Amino acid sequence: MKREPADAVPAHGAYVFRLYLAGGAPNSVRALANLYSVCHRHFPGCHRIEVIDVLKDPLRALAEAILVTPTLVKVSPAPTQQIIGNLSEEEEVLRALGLPQKEHA
């Protein structure tokens, strides 16, 4: 266990995310920005984000049963978790990732 200054982060391995986007659609742009912000604050230096544009690689999205965009998949650590939407409701994102929702308690 290693402690980050702001939050308690279980750091036994990196956080790997896959974000499925639809080109430059407003919700997709926002989702990417929101994800960067969460990662920067909660997993500095220990995260990886793979961005998949369903408009450029539609068959991959189909194979991975992506129904809506944006869709964020937390690949690791296990278990995998899907979050749909532009990630603007940060509390939901944090809860889904198993993080405390209010850091300035």
Added chain:
Amino acid sequence: MTISKRKPALLAKLPSGIEGFDDITSGGLPQRRTTLLMGGAGSGKTVLALQMVTSAALHGVPGIFVAFEENALQVSANAETFGWNLRKLQKKKLFFMDACMRADVVKSGPFDLTGLLAGLGAKADEMGAKLIVFDAIDVLLSLLDDPAAECRELSRLHEWLMDNELTAILTTKVDDDRPSSAQRYGFMPFMADCAVLLSQRILDRVVVRAMRVLKYRGSSHVLNEVPFVIGPTGVEVGASKGVHPEPQPFTERISIGNRRLDAMLGGGLYRGTNALITGSCGTGKSMLAGNFIEAACQRGERSLFIAFDENARDIARDIGTLGIHLGPHLSSGLLRMESLRSESASSEEHYMHLKRVISAQQPACVVIDPLSALARVGGAPAARAVAERLIYLCRNAGITVLFTSLAEGSDPQLETTALHVSTLADSWIQLSYALIDGERNRAISIIKSRGSKHSNQMRELVFSETGITLADAYSADGKVLLGTLRMEKEQSTRSALGGNHRPSTAKGGRRK
């Protein structure tokens, strides 16, 4: 943006592969447009959509099935039960997409269907798909949880379908068979050019399924509700359209199995017509029917005996007591006897079953004993329609049918039948009891025989170990004599004439 792409030409149709469905929609699904299948839980939406896409694939039209509610394994297991080999089709012609959203998915902010549509669009291009099914679209929409978003995404889907020139089938659940509950997805009825409502009701403890085409833009369609069944090979729609009898001239006469009865009918039955035997309980309807079927077998004709609510072997045994032996014909396969329980299914299901049995046996003569059993479940109007179609089916196939009908009620002479099929009957034979001077005797008379000069006389029907005989009823002192009285009269006539003026047709017919 895509309106200009639509062709103003005559609406092209994609045959659904379901005969009755194509009849009620004047040719099938609207091509490159959207059809909406609505219905309550278990109303058959998925099976119908699956059958359409499977049938299209079999006919070389590639299709995609997107399942939002059941996973692909469940869907293909369903298909297997109907004998549709999906694995074979799945290579090129059919693509299944498992689109069940994970239960543990978390929502955070707005999203849309772009991802799904991009994937499906690429797949449709790759395989040249023409038909696409979105099964349980309501499940997908409920994910959005916002009426405005639902409307926006339906509109997105609609545009995508038009851009890709796909023929689409959308299925959605409605409450209590009320199509108005689909209004929740306000845009859905608008985007569909064809809307069909499936329903299932319980009538006399038996499920009765029906469908109704609510609308079909730019095409005629049957307005009425039509029954359908989900049988062993899938959905069969009982469209009454297109089963009108062909005006075939029937000229060949065949024996009903008894020479005197043939004579009464004016020379037997015309092949391809039907005869109705009515009578109350125990008057001997099944016996006459058995006699008819034996005669058919003796002519070497394939035959079918349908027995409702009675074991076929029991009937064969009972008929055997009259010296009519069906056993050899049963074992040779010339005759097939089928026992059905009237209460086990709706009249529509019985019809579909009989249709299958008839097509398997390919009979020249058929007995349905009694036809009135059809009316026991699901109401008389439905049964009447079924009886009518059954008769037309046989007539078009040139099959001679003899059906019996139980005359219930206090008056055995009551000249009505439960199904009012007497108007459809080409010949009508009435059996009754005459209760005179402490004896109950069977009487037979012909009410009608189309195209024949039939007898207007009543005869006595006599059953014995040697068969069925018809004896003249004597009229004396203003009374009709049957049984013992008739035999005494016959005897006295013979002695008066001093010889065998009339050979008795009723040996051993002295009855107690």
